[in-house]
Amino acid sequence: MEEINDNQGIAGQARNDDNEKTLYTITIFSENMVGLLNQVTIIFTRRGLNIETLSVSPSAIEGIHKFTITAFSERDDIEKIVKQIDKRVDIVKAYYNTDEDLVFQEIALYKVSTQKLLSLDSIEGIVRRYNARILDMTEVWVILEKTGHYDETQALFKELSEKIGVLQFIRSGRVAITKSKVERLSDMLAAMEEKLNRKPTIHNY
Amino acid sequence: MKEINDMQGMAGQARHDKSAMGHTLKGTGADHDKFKMKGAQSLIEALLHEGVDTIFGYPGGQAIPIYDALYDYKDKLNHILVRHEQGATHAAQGYARVSGKVGVTLVTSGPGVANTITGIADAMMDSTPIVVIAGQVPSNLLGTDAFQEVDVIGVTLPISKWAYQVRHAEEIPWAVARAFYIASTGRPGPVVLDIAKNAQVGIVDYRPVSIDHIRSYIPVPDMEPERIAEAAQLIDAAQKPLALVGQGVILGNAEKELLDFLRKADIPAASTVLGLSALPSDEPLNVGMLGMHGNVAPNLKTNECDVLIAIGIRFDDRVTGDLNSYAKQAKIIHFDVDPAEIDKNVKVDIPILGNAKETLAAVVKLLKENKHTAWRDEFKAPWEKEIQVVINKELHPGTGPLTMGEVVHKVSEATGHDAVLVTDVGQNQMMGVRYFQFKQTRSVVTSGGLGTMGYGLPAAIGAKFGAPERTVCLFTGDGGLQMTIQELGTIMQSNVDVKIILLNNDYLGMVRQWQELFWQERYSETLMQNPDFIKIAAAYNIPGRLVSEREELDEAIREMLETKGPYLLEAKVVRKGMVYPMVPAGSAVTNIILG
Numbered sequence: 061m062e063e064i065n066d067n068q069g070i071a072g073q074a075r076n077d078d079n080e081k082t083l084y085t086i087t088i089f090s091e092n093m094v095g096l097l098n099q100v101t102i103i104f105t106r107r108g109l110n111i112e113t114l115s116v117s118p119s120a121i122e123g124i125h126k127f128t129i130t131a132f133s134e135r136d137d138i139e140k141i142v143k144q145i146d147k148r149v150d151i152v153k154a155y156y157n158t159d160e161d162l163v164f165q166e167i168a169l170y171k172v173s174t175q176k177l178l179s180l181d182s183i184e185g186i187v188r189r190y191n192a193r194i195l196d197m198t199e200v201w202v203i204l205e206k207t208g209h210y211d212e213t214q215a216l217f218k219e220l221s222e223k224i225g226v227l228q229f230i231r232s233g234r235v236a237i238t239k240s241k242v243e244r245l246s247d248m249l250a251a252m253e254e255k256l257n258r259k260p261t262i263h264n265y
Numbered sequence: 266m267k268e269i270n271d272m273q274g275m276a277g278q279a280r281h282d283k284s285a286m287g288h289t290l291k292g293t294g295a296d297h298d299k300f301k302m303k304g305a306q307s308l309i310e311a312l313l314h315e316g317v318d319t320i321f322g323y324p325g326g327q328a329i330p331i332y333d334a335l336y337d338y339k340d341k342l343n344h345i346l347v348r349h350e351q352g353a354t355h356a357a358q359g360y361a362r363v364s365g366k367v368g369v370t371l372v373t374s375g376p377g378v379a380n381t382i383t384g385i386a387d388a389m390m391d392s393t394p395i396v397v398i399a400g401q402v403p404s405n406l407l408g409t410d411a412f413q414e415v416d417v418i419g420v421t422l423p424i425s426k427w428a429y430q431v432r433h434a435e436e437i438p439w440a441v442a443r444a445f446y447i448a449s450t451g452r453p454g455p456v457v458l459d460i461a462k463n464a465q466v467g468i469v470d471y472r473p474v475s476i477d478h479i480r481s482y483i484p485v486p487d488m489e490p491e492r493i494a495e496a497a498q499l500i501d502a503a504q505k506p507l508a509l510v511g512q513g514v515i516l517g518n519a520e521k522e523l524l525d526f527l528r529k530a531d532i533p534a535a536s537t538v539l540g541l542s543a544l545p546s547d548e549p550l551n552v553g554m555l556g557m558h559g560n561v562a563p564n565l566k567t568n569e570c571d572v573l574i575a576i577g578i579r580f581d582d583r584v585t586g587d588l589n590s591y592a593k594q595a596k597i598i599h600f601d602v603d604p605a606e607i608d609k610n611v612k613v614d615i616p617i618l619g620n621a622k623e624t625l626a627a628v629v630k631l632l633k634e635n636k637h638t639a640w641r642d643e644f645k646a647p648w649e650k651e652i653q654v655v656i657n658k659e660l661h662p663g664t665g666p667l668t669m670g671e672v673v674h675k676v677s678e679a680t681g682h683d684a685v686l687v688t689d690v691g692q693n694q695m696m697g698v699r700y701f702q703f704k705q706t707r708s709v710v711t712s713g714g715l716g717t718m719g720y721g722l723p724a725a726i727g728a729k730f731g732a733p734e735r736t737v738c739l740f741t742g743d744g745g746l747q748m749t750i751q752e753l754g755t756i757m758q759s760n761v762d763v764k765i766i767l768l769n770n771d772y773l774g775m776v777r778q779w780q781e782l783f784w785q786e787r788y789s790e791t792l793m794q795n796p797d798f799i800k801i802a803a804a805y806n807i808p809g810r811l812v813s814e815r816e817e818l819d820e821a822i823r824e825m826l827e828t829k830g831p832y833l834l835e836a837k838v839v840r841k842g843m844v845y846p847m848v849p850a851g852s853a854v855t856n857i858i859l860g
């Protein structure tokens with residue numbers, strides 16, 4: 061099994077280029093329809109914006125999916141992109157936040173050689189220091205798991221790859237929760253229900 | 266990549282739960298209303314339920330079941346057989362633009378639907394409500410590179426308001442209801458329905474479906490009373506207000522409210538190309554057209570007004586020129602139904618979301634009556650100048666070859682300024698919109714946002730079906746006409762009464778104009794060797810006449826208008842004519858070349 065070294069290089073590079081830009085987290089609630097992800101990503105494509113991380117899963121509200129996307133951008137651009145996403149018929153709601161408004165995590169898995177891991181002075185030390193845990197192990201490999209911010213999962217990657225090498229590495233997209241009390245979507249859906257009860261139809265053709 | 270695959274897997278598993286998507290079944294529920302039929306027939310029934318009376322289309326293998334169903338509905342649904350699917354979409358656009366109804370296009374899979382792409386993109390840019398229905402290979406063959414399979418949804422998603430693939434017959438009434446609801450509400454646009462063959466032949470219990478809301482979709486955002494009040498205050502205080510009128514006024518049926526608004530506060534108003542005819546040409550508050558080839562006065566005054574009131578416009582670069590110098594001195598109020606337009610190109614001080622019909626009415630209520638006589642007088646001098654330097658030369662050249670402007674002007678006059686103007690793209694378009702005049706709304710059919718050559722002829726066909734009682738005059742170029750000239754066949758077969766005025770300069774004139782002005786007269790590939798257009802028309806049984814002498818023009822126009830049915834008037838116009846005034850692309854709106 062080959063060890064991977066490039067990973068850090070590539071990821072680090074992309075981030076440096078975007079130094080003056082802010083990392084925005086875009087949250088999107090959508091209907092669960094075929095091609096939804098495509099509808100979202102083409103809007104990034106049109107404006108030439110890279111998606112840093114992406115995670116998609118069913119939301120707390122039945123039938124509605126939640127996308128969490130991060131991207132480096134300027135505020136003006138992100139504002140326009142979010143409006144254009146929100147405009148799509150099948151998107152229920154889209155908004156953006158900066159890190160201050162959010163609690164967020166990424167999860168990373170690291171596969172390392174058991175033998176090399178054992179050769180370290182203190183396995184316990186590294187696991188403790190990084191608040192990582194061992195998920196699975198065989199005589200050949202150990203799988204470590206760590207959740208945290210990008211910098212934290214990256215730091216462990218760096219230390220492991222420098223000391224013993226990493227056989228496989230994967231990091232998830234960001235998941236995030238806003239610090240405000242309620243999920244905004246439920247507010248919005250409630251408001252919509254109310255409006256529909258008030259106003260009957262808008263059939264204008 | 267892994268996430269992407271998983272996502273699609275999930276979406277595939279959880280077959281959409283339609284009841285969660287806000288559709289309501291509005292049949293009477295009585296048993297006799299339920300009857301078994303093929304999906305294809307349910308499609309026709311659903312179209313009739315939406316009030317469709319005309320379809321523009323072209324058959325093919327994967328649409329045969331739909332065409333077969335159509336065979337039994339000839340008395341209820343008028344299908345116009347076009348000669349190319351692009352023509353079907355432009356015809357649907359023309360129909361929609363003049364009638365305010367949804368235009369419908371029906372085509373087959375693969376090459377058929379691929380030919381509609383230009384029309385879909387055009388309708389997206391110009392917010393034109395059309396529904397494009399395409400046959401698709403059977404569901405079990407999707408994704409296998411089956412014969413005439415194209416990833417229609419993948420291709421059309423970025424250029425449509427909504428695109429949906431129907432894989433089961435039972436979905437058809439729901440999908441049609443949704444398509445029409447989405448195409449026609451809020452900011453209108455094109456919707457694509459991709460209907461797999463198996464769904465067309467599958468048997469369903471048809472019940473009509475109506476949709477009046479979709480939970481993920483807010484067609485018209487709520488009006489914000491505070492903003493309305495702020496806007497009224499700002500307008501009351503303005504010394505030099507200027508209103509910019511866009512197609513949003515027409516799409517929102519807000520023509521009357523606009524006039525009330527302008528008159529109460531005495532505000533001069535200029536129009537974008539697509540906003541033309543929202544105000545009558547002879548309305549004293551109408552100060553002309555904006556943009557690259559617009560009138561001098563409103564372009565200049567854009568950078569002198571103190572309050573700029575944009576109504577249903579999207580600040581296209583052909584209107585604004587250089588954004589860094591655009592209306593910097595003014596406070597800007599922007600009325601629009603689409604929140605994504607707010608601050609997109611121009612930062613505004615007061616955004617007013619909602620339908621212009623309601624928001625304008627709300628503002629009018631709060632406004633003080635006002636007079637801006639001195640300010641309105643300021644428009645006179647630049648107008649005089651434009652008339653002297655540009656317009657008189659164009660409309661009354663006296664000697665020399667015919668000019669485009671004089672032909673347009675004469676046709677407008679001969680039709681009492683009350684015909685529908687359809688244009689192609691190029692110099693003919695700009696001369697058309699500059700010199701044609703309007704008495705009633707929905708009188709302009711032109712490709713504004715996409716600038717699609719070849720749009721004119723099929724759009725004129727659609728316009729005639731959308732407004733059969735009106736005279737439809739198409740101005741087209743020698744280049745653009747040849748892009749969709751095969752639609753002369755449609756005109757012949759369906760005997761469509763359109764008056765085609767070909768402004769023939771034997772050049773791709775507008776490109777040539779740019780080459781002359783900005784590319785050292787290096788006329789690279791803009792000279793056209795043209796066929797005998799009158800002979801071509803004759804081959805389609807369309808009468809016509811070639812005019813190159815000024816003395817003949819009036820008589821030829823009279824003949825054209827008196828002829829029942831279609832007519833081609835080919836005017837040989839000055840070969841190297843120029844459209845002036847011109848604001849060069851990307852420069853300030855005040856930087857105007859007068860010639």
Ligand SMILES: Cc1ncc(C[n+]2csc(CCOP(=O)(O)OP(=O)(O)O)c2C)c(N)n1
Binds near residue numbers: 691768
């Ligand atoms: C489909 C398409 N191809 C190319 C262009 C670029 N284009 C814009 S105007 C123009 C010239 C049009 O020539 P013609 O139809 O003869 O009209 P004229 O300008 O001479 O009136 C061209 C090539 C376009 N707008 N659309």
Ligand SMILES: [Mg+2]
Binds near residue numbers: 742743768771774
């Ligand atoms: Mg030409």
